[in-house]
Amino acid sequence: xxxxxxxxxxxxxxxxxxxxxxxxxxxxxxxxxxxxxxxxxxxxxxxxxxxxxxxxxxxxxxxxxxxxxxxxxxxxxxxxxxxxxxxxxxxxxxxxxxxxxxxxxxxxxxxxxxxxxxxxxxxxxxxxxxxxxxxxxxxxxxxxxxxxxxxxxxxxxxxxxxxxxxxxxxxxxxxxxxxxxxxxxxxxxxxxxx
Amino acid sequence: xxxxxxxxxxxxxxxxxxxxxxxxxxxxxxxxxxxxxxxxxxxxxxxxxxxxxxxxxxxxxxxxxxxxxxxxxxxxxxxxxxxxxxxxxxxxxxxxxxxxx
Amino acid sequence: xxxxxxxxxxxxxxxxxxxxxxxxxxxxxxxxxxxxxxxxxxxxxxxxxxxxxxxxxxxxxxxxxxxxxxxxxxxxxxxxxxxxxxxxxxxxxxxxxxxxxxxxxxxxxxxxxxxxxxxxxxxxxxxxxxxxxxxxxxxxxxxxxxxxxxxxxxxxxxxxxxxxxxxxxxxxxxxxxxxxxxxxxxxxxxxxxxxxxxxxxxxxxxxxxxxxxxxxxxxxxxxxxxxxxxxxxxxxxxxxxxxxxxxxxxxxxxxxxxxxxxxxxxxxxxxxxxxxxxxxxxxxxxxxxxxxxxxxxxxxxxxxxxxxxxxxxxxxxxxxxxxxxxxxxxxxxxxxxxxxxxxxxxxxxxxxxxxxxxxxxxxxxxxxxxxxxxxxxxxxxxxxxxxxxxxxxxxxxxxxxxxxxxxxxxxxxxxxxxxxxxxxxxxxxxxxxxxxxxxxxxxxxxxxxxxxxxxxxxxxxxxxxxxxxxxxxxxxxxxxxxxxxxxxxxxxxxxxxxxxxxxxxxxxxxxxxxxxxxxxxxxxxxxxxxxxxxxxxxxxxxxxxxxxxxxxxxxxxxxxxxxxxxxxxxxxxxxxxxxxxxxxxxxxxxxxxxxxxxxxxxxxxxxxxxxxxxxxxxxxxxxxxxxxxxxxxxxx
Numbered sequence: 025x026x027x028x029x030x031x032x033x034x035x036x037x038x039x040x041x042x043x044x045x046x047x048x049x050x051x052x053x054x055x056x057x058x059x060x061x062x063x064x065x066x067x068x069x070x071x072x073x074x075x076x077x078x079x080x081x082x083x084x085x086x087x088x089x090x091x092x093x094x095x096x097x098x099x100x101x102x103x104x105x106x107x108x109x110x111x112x113x114x115x116x117x118x119x120x121x122x123x124x125x126x127x128x129x130x131x132x133x134x135x136x137x138x139x140x141x142x143x144x145x146x147x148x149x150x151x152x153x154x155x156x157x158x159x160x161x162x163x164x165x166x167x168x169x170x171x172x173x174x175x176x177x178x179x180x181x182x183x184x185x186x187x188x189x190x191x192x193x194x195x196x197x198x199x200x201x202x203x204x205x206x207x208x209x210x211x212x213x214x215x216x217x218x
Numbered sequence: 219x220x221x222x223x224x225x226x227x228x229x230x231x232x233x234x235x236x237x238x239x240x241x242x243x244x245x246x247x248x249x250x251x252x253x254x255x256x257x258x259x260x261x262x263x264x265x266x267x268x269x270x271x272x273x274x275x276x277x278x279x280x281x282x283x284x285x286x287x288x289x290x291x292x293x294x295x296x297x298x299x300x301x302x303x304x305x306x307x308x309x310x311x312x313x314x315x316x317x318x319x
Numbered sequence: 320x321x322x323x324x325x326x327x328x329x330x331x332x333x334x335x336x337x338x339x340x341x342x343x344x345x346x347x348x349x350x351x352x353x354x355x356x357x358x359x360x361x362x363x364x365x366x367x368x369x370x371x372x373x374x375x376x377x378x379x380x381x382x383x384x385x386x387x388x389x390x391x392x393x394x395x396x397x398x399x400x401x402x403x404x405x406x407x408x409x410x411x412x413x414x415x416x417x418x419x420x421x422x423x424x425x426x427x428x429x430x431x432x433x434x435x436x437x438x439x440x441x442x443x444x445x446x447x448x449x450x451x452x453x454x455x456x457x458x459x460x461x462x463x464x465x466x467x468x469x470x471x472x473x474x475x476x477x478x479x480x481x482x483x484x485x486x487x488x489x490x491x492x493x494x495x496x497x498x499x500x501x502x503x504x505x506x507x508x509x510x511x512x513x514x515x516x517x518x519x520x521x522x523x524x525x526x527x528x529x530x531x532x533x534x535x536x537x538x539x540x541x542x543x544x545x546x547x548x549x550x551x552x553x554x555x556x557x558x559x560x561x562x563x564x565x566x567x568x569x570x571x572x573x574x575x576x577x578x579x580x581x582x583x584x585x586x587x588x589x590x591x592x593x594x595x596x597x598x599x600x601x602x603x604x605x606x607x608x609x610x611x612x613x614x615x616x617x618x619x620x621x622x623x624x625x626x627x628x629x630x631x632x633x634x635x636x637x638x639x640x641x642x643x644x645x646x647x648x649x650x651x652x653x654x655x656x657x658x659x660x661x662x663x664x665x666x667x668x669x670x671x672x673x674x675x676x677x678x679x680x681x682x683x684x685x686x687x688x689x690x691x692x693x694x695x696x697x698x699x700x701x702x703x704x705x706x707x708x709x710x711x712x713x714x715x716x717x718x719x720x721x722x723x724x725x726x727x728x729x730x731x732x733x734x735x736x737x738x739x740x741x742x743x744x745x746x747x748x749x750x751x752x753x754x755x756x757x758x759x760x761x762x763x764x765x766x767x768x769x770x771x772x773x774x775x776x777x778x779x780x781x782x783x784x785x786x787x788x789x790x791x792x793x794x795x796x797x798x799x800x801x802x803x804x805x806x807x808x809x810x811x812x813x814x815x816x817x818x819x820x821x822x823x824x825x826x827x828x829x830x831x832x833x834x835x836x837x838x839x840x841x842x843x844x845x846x847x848x849x850x851x852x853x854x855x856x857x858x859x860x861x862x863x864x865x866x867x868x869x870x871x872x873x874x875x876x877x878x879x880x881x882x883x884x885x886x887x888x889x890x891x892x893x894x895x896x897x898x899x900x901x902x903x904x905x906x907x908x909x910x911x912x913x914x915x916x917x918x919x920x921x922x923x924x925x926x927x928x929x930x931x932x933x934x935x936x937x938x939x940x941x942x943x944x945x946x947x948x949x950x951x952x953x954x955x
Contacts, residue, residue, distance in 0.1 A: 031221050035229050042233055042256045046240030051249065058252050065259045068226075072270040075280045081262070084285050089255070089292050094246055096296045108245040109312060112935075119938045120239035123795065127231025130949045132224055165282070166277050176286045183290030190297030245931060286563030312489050 031073055038064040043122060049105045059090045075157040226267030233260035247299055247309045252290070258288045320372060321381045324398055327408060328447050333416070335440035338433050340672065347432035355379075355436040355720045359419050359443065362694055363412035370405045374808055378402070380453060381871050387456075393627060394524055399453035402812040402936040406805075407450040407590060410664045413794075414582040414671045415443045417787055421675050422574040424784035427615035429572075435475060435503035442468035444606045446583050450590065455514045455524040457593070462510065470500040471578065473571035488878060490569035496571075501566040506561055508555020513547030516540065519865040530597040539601040547599055548591060556588030556644050560616050563878050565641055569633040573678030576633060581640050581674050582667035589644065593660055593813070600654055600814060614746075615932065616733075616741040618647030618924035621875075623751040627758075627873045631688045632677050635759045637791045639714060640670055642752060647731050649741060655732040655816040657809045660723035665714060669713035669722060669795035673756075676707035683777035684770065690759060691858070692775075692939065695768035699777050702785040704764045708794055711760050713754035715837045724799030727830055734829055749833050752841035758848055765849040821934025 041061035048054045063084045069078030110116075165173055237260060240253025262281040269277015299309065306314050329737055334355040341662050342351050373379065377869060378401035387394040400408070417437065444467055449461025474496030474565035489495045511553040520540055521532045535543065552558075557565040566579050580586070592599060592611065599608050622641035628637045643666050681688060684698060699706040712718035716727065734740035770777065778783070818826065862868060873879065925936065 028219065031225065038229075039232060039236065042236045045252050045256060046236050051246075053514055054249055054252055058255060059224040061256070062259060065308075066262060068263050069266055071268045072226075074266045074270065074281070077262075077266060077278050077281055079264075080282065080285060084289055085255075085259075092292050092296055093248070093252070095301060106246050108243075108310075110243065112930075113243070114933065115305060116242040116938075119935075119942055120235045123238055123938075123942050124232055124235035126942070126945055127235065128228050130311060130945075130952065131227035131231060133953070136271075137302065147282055160275060161278060161282075164279060167223055169279050172283060180286060180290050183293040187288055189295040190279065190294070191300050238938060238941075242931070242934055311930045315927075315929040317926075 027071065030067070034067045034071070036062075038068075049108075050105060055090070055093055059086055060091075062086045062090070076161045081167060122180050127161060223267055223271040226229045226271075229263055230267070233263070235256075244309045247302070247311065247314070251295055251299075251313075255288065255292075257277035258284060261291075320379050322371070323365045323372075324381050324400055324451070325381060325383075327362045327369060327412070328444070328451060329397065329447060330358040330365070331355075331361040331440040331443040331447065335444060336536050338440065339882050340439035342433040345433060347427075347430065349423070351433045351436050352426075354418035356416060357376060359412060359416045359440065359587075362443075362447075363653045365408070365415050365813070365904040366405065366408040366412045366835075369400055370409050373402060373405045375648040378812075382453075391522060393520070394454060394456045396524070396919070398451040398454040398457075399526065400451060402809050403590075403593060404450050406660060406664060406809065407586075408762075409445065410667045411443065411446050411450065411583050413790065414440075414667055415578055417671065417791055418675070420572045420787035421570075421577070421678070421784050422872075424781045425574055425678055426771070431475060435472075435572070438468055438471045439476070439574070442472065444772060449587055453526055454527070455517060455526075458560070459507075459510065459514060462507065462587065465579075465587060466500060466503045466555075467506070469503075469568070469575075469579050469584055469649060470496045470535045471618060472575040473499055474570045480571075484516070484879075486554055488874075489570045495564070495567035495569075499568050502561045503554045503566045506551050509547045509549075509554075509729040510551025513544050513551060516544045516547060521632050528595070530595075533598055533601065541598065541601060542607060542759065543602045545595075545689050548595060548598070549607065549611060552588030552591045553614075554938045555587070555591075556585050556648070556845055557641055558588070558614055558644070558648065559621060559681065560877070561753060562618065562641060563874070566634055566637050566874070567878075569631070569637050573633065573674060573681060576637065577671045577674035577678065580637060582672035586647070586663050586667065588662055589647045592648070596651075596656045596813060599651070599940070600656075608652045608654065610652070612649045612727040612733075612738065615645040615648030615650075615652055616744045618642070618747045619649065620744050621645075623748045624873055625871050627751060628868055629755075630691055632680060632690050632763065633674070633688060634858040635690075635755060636670070636673050637678055639673075639752065639756060640666075642748060643670070643714075645748075646745065649745065650729045650732055653727070653736045653738070653741075654814070655754060657729045657813045658725070658816060659808060660731060660809060661805055662729060664805075665713070665721040665725040665795075665798050668791050668798060669720075672706055672788060672791040672795055675791070675950070676710065679703040679780045679784075680707075680777075682780060684775050686777065690762040690775055693763045693770050694766045694940060695764065696770070696777060700764070700779045702779055706785075706788055707760055709763070709792050709795055709860060711756040712760070714756050715841065716749055716833060717753075717837060718834065719796070719799075721795050721798035721887075723834075724802045725944065727833055728802070730833055731829055732816065732819055734825075735821075737879065746833060750836035750840045753837040754844050757841045757844040761844055761848040767855065803882075804891060838945040861915055896953065 038061050041057045042066065044057035045054045045061065048057065062081065066078040066081040066086070069081055094211075226317070234257055237253050237256030237258075240256060241250060244250045244253055265277045265281045265284070268279075269275060301308055302314060305312055308314070334357075337354055337358075338351045341349050352837045369379065377631055378399060380397070380399050382395045383396040384396050385393070419436070422439065426435050429435065442465060445461050445464025447461070449465060450806050452458045452461060474493045477496075478492045479492050480712075481494060484490060492565050514524065517529055520536055521529050523529065531800045545846075554561045564582060565585065569576055571579075582679065598604060599611070622638045622645065624636035626635050626642070629638060643662070645660045647662050647666070647802075649660060650656075679700065680693065680696065683696070684693060687693075696701060709720070713722040730742060730749065733745055870876070925932075927933075
């Protein structure tokens with residue numbers, strides 16, 4: 025019963041919020057709606073018993089990613105509306121509508137559900153579940169999915185470096201390693217501050 | 219009524235379509251990224267739901283990795299966005315496109 | 320022995336390659352003529368040696384290599400040297416050698432000297448393949464080869480422009496060459512049909528296999544094969560109605576006419592009939608054979624009638640060739656194959672001599688052909704006069720000379736067979752032959768010296784050329800004496816044809832009739848044309864305007880008929896088809912190309928450079944994939 029209500033509350037709110045993100049003309053509204061939508065998504069994760077995932081969603085997505093977007097938004101004058109030239113809106117909505125229709129039809133057919141079987145079920149079948157979701161996730165993550173985990177870590181490192189390089193100014197000129205004299209250095213620093 | 223996997227999947231599909239419409243519609247690059255995030259989140263829901271209903275923790279694992287990838291994608295993407303803005307002075311797609319085909 | 324066969328066959332080919340590969344672009348090189356003639360002499364000696372071998376040991380059969388071997392069809396490159404083919408080989412190589420040597424003198428001032436020898440030797444090579452092959456396919460290769468070489472040689476002076484029909488009935492060398500080739504091609508269709516029928520019913524094209532299986536075939540098939548093969552022979556040997564090319568072929572150089580259109584190519588048709596005598600002598604095919612004989616007799620008369628009024632010296636000789644071919648076919652049709660072969664050989668000698676002599680006269684008169692413009696040349700051209708006289712005597716069938724024995728044998732055959740109509744036609748034609756050949760001799764060499772008034776300064780040909788023509792003259796005189804030896808030699812292969820006792824009884828009378836007719840012809844010609852001074856011949860304008868004269872002079876209007884009813888409509892149809900071809904065939908091919916080009920152009924519009932457009936396309940693609948996935952999921 026509770027599950028029922030919770031699911032529909034989350035579902036409806038998520039849908040509306042994401043719709044605002046996709047269709048709004050105001051950047052601020054869009055971004056806020058996105059953040060809120062993501063919080064609702066984490067609600068789904070909690071409903072599904074994926075506690076760890078829900079928490080990760082909140083921390084990483086809502087906390088870090090949305091913060092990044094917020095910084096990016098500094099490029100805009102948030103009070104003005106974004107003017108977008110929309111050629112062919114019918115095509116866009118048609119495609120979207122068709123896609124939604126296809127998904128609904130596809131997923132509501134009971135046939136699909138019956139034929140799916142888990143190839144390598146990890147979880148309750150293996151005697152897990154006694155310790156709660158976080159422990160289960162940890163067990164699986166560091167045994168079965170260790171290599172992807174490490175690779176993901178490396179990828180994050182690369183992304184960080186890439187982000188710094190892309191956004192940094194005068195990255196090729198190092199103040200500590202250049203061979204200028206002290207006076208010139210002072211001038212450089214003053215120039216930068218100005 | 220029981221919330222079956224169908225419900226979650228249909229929800230995921232609808233959210234995905236909303237994100238899809240957003241991607242096609244948005245002319246501002248930043249807003250485009252927002253719509254992409256929507257799609258990613260919808261997919262995450264689907265993964266977690268399937269993982270839950272078939273007793274397989276792999277669904278959640280996949281959702282983790284999607285989150286990790288999305289995060290790094292945002293980092294790099296926004297970096298590029300900054301460079302683009304510095305070059306063209308605007309983030310509108312129609313202004314940025316210089317290829318003529 | 321095999322090496323002799325290959326030497327005889329390939330020596331002319333080597334000569335042709337030598338001239339064609341190395342000297343094609345060079346100016347006139349004497350070496351080419353000498354080498355080509357030398358190689359042909361080698362071939363001749365090899366042929367004679369083979370003849371002697373065949374006479375004592377029988378036929379030589381060699382297989383050089385497999386040519387086609389596909390499923391049931393097996394056609395080798397095989398060569399059969401038996402009595403018939405060795406006779407042809409000796410005749411061909413002898414006449415070719417003399418003609419080659421003659422050409423070194425005749426074509427002395429021609430720019431295409433090297434090219435000429437290349438073509439001429441190639442022709443001899445093709446003819447030898449035709450004669451020596453042991454299956455119908457090889458025969459056909461040689462058949463086509465001589466057709467092509469004949470085209471090349473008739474059109475040797477291809478740069479001569481077209482003249483209107485009234486001025487020159489042969490229009491131009493290239494036109495005449497085309498006419499010859501196309502007519503031959505039309506007949507070759509019949510030949511091919513015959514060969515196909517043979518293969519279809521018998522399964523092999525080898526002579527021995529085919530002739531052994533012939534009696535077992537149905538009558539209808541045999542008649543069809545015989546008719547089809549004879550159509551092929553009709554084209555090559557210029558029988559009516561495919562005869563107009565022979566007179567027009569005189570546009571080529573005279574040695575070409577001597578070799579091809581007197582001695583070799585035109586006899587290929589007769590050779591075919593002789594070679595296929597097991598077929599033509601069957602009872603089922605009797606009707607076809609009678610038709611061949613009748614057609615031969617008709618052509619003999621027809622050609623002789625046209626020669627009565629011809630003015631062109633080479634045309635007269637060409638028409639006489641046509642006439643004699645008719646004789647040969649008459650003999651072959653009546654079953655006297657060895658007599659036909661004998662006449663073929665004898666005719667080759669004296670006709671080649673006649674042509675070469677005419678060539679001398681032409682060369683002396685700066686290529687002037689009209690006999691009305693000549694006269695009394697025996698003073699300046701002694702050698703040629705003697706040669707042409709000998710040849711004309713032989714042609715007229717006077718005693719001692721070769722023609723007497725061979726022509727008489729044919730006329731006797733007609734009598735023996737009971738076909739008195741054919742006999743009558745042949746006798747009358749003999750008289751006409753004597754008349755027109757001596758008309759030509761008297762016009763050219765006797766009577767008033769008309770050429771002087773027109774400013775010509777004739778002189779005879781080089782001495783060595785005249786010497787080279789001597790063997791032909793010797794054979795023209797003496798070949799008939801060897802008739803019995805020849806008969807004994809050749810009937811080992813060909814069926815014997817003996818005159819019945821009844822005919823033997825009357826043989827002396829028949830011979831006498833022919834002699835009387837011939838001499839009468841000569842006397843009439845002498846009276847009319849050989850006079851001098853007061854007796855001199857004058858042009859009779861009234862007579863020339865009469866209907867009969869006009870009919871014969873225009874070759875019974877057959878060329879005009881062909882031109883109006885066959886050539887013109889065909890040209891118009893061709894033009895229409897060409898227009899259709901351009902519109903439909905080219906159009907459809909172009910349409911396909913344009914379609915691809917256009918679709919490429921249109922698809923290029925997809926690359927706009929704007930991200931949202933790309934995203935749209937991506938979205939459409941994603942949707943399609945998802946739909947496809949859904950469908951497969953539902954199906955499976």
